[in-house]
Structures are given as structure tokens and as C-alpha cells.
Amino acid sequence: MRIDPKGLIGGYPALLVRKTLRHLRERFEWTVRELESAAGLDAGEGYAMVKSLLSEGLIETAGRDAWTISQAGQAFSSATAAKPVK
Numbered sequence: 001m002r003i004d005p006k007g008l009i010g011g012y013p014a015l016l017v018r019k020t021l022r023h024l025r026e027r028f029e030w031t032v033r034e035l036e037s038a039a040g041l042d043a044g045e046g047y048a049m050v051k052s053l054l055s056e057g058l059i060e061t062a063g064r065d066a067w068t069i070s071q072a073g074q075a076f077s078s079a080t081a082a083k084p085v086k
Contacts, residue, residue, distance in 0.1 A: 001079040010052025012039075014081070020049075021058065021069055021077035029066040 007014040016039060023038035024030050032046035039049060050067060053059040058073035069077065 001075055003079045003081050005081040010056050018077055021073050025069050025077050029062045029068050
């Protein structure tokens, strides 16, 4: 899978989303506070990102105030942003 390094995912830069998902995939479940830390967001901004990632299908609800990365999110976090070799 290849992503556009200048693209947006749910209103956030694709590379920021990929970096955040890569950081969070080490955990089975995580909270908004952990998402904010991984993404470098200010406190309280994480819920908007969670909503965007849920709508894109990159994360799934794992319980009350807990989320996990979906299969699509796992694939996205492993995607490359390098230019294709010609």
C-alpha cells in the first residue's frame, strides 16, 4: 500500500495519522490521552481525531473510552509514502 505524503486522512495529514497509528499499534487498546500523546495534540483535541479515524475505518471501539486499530488501520500504518521507483 502506498499513501500520498501530502494527502489528508479525516482532515489530518496522512503522515501524522500513519505515525500515530504506528505508535499505537504496539498496544492492544488505548485511550484518547495516549492518542493525543502519540499525535502530539493538545489535551482535548484527541476526540476529534478519534471521530475522524472511526469514520475512515482505521480504528474500532474496544470499550468505554478505549479504542483499537482495525485491520485497515494496521495496513495503513505499514504503508509507504516513498515515491515509486521507475
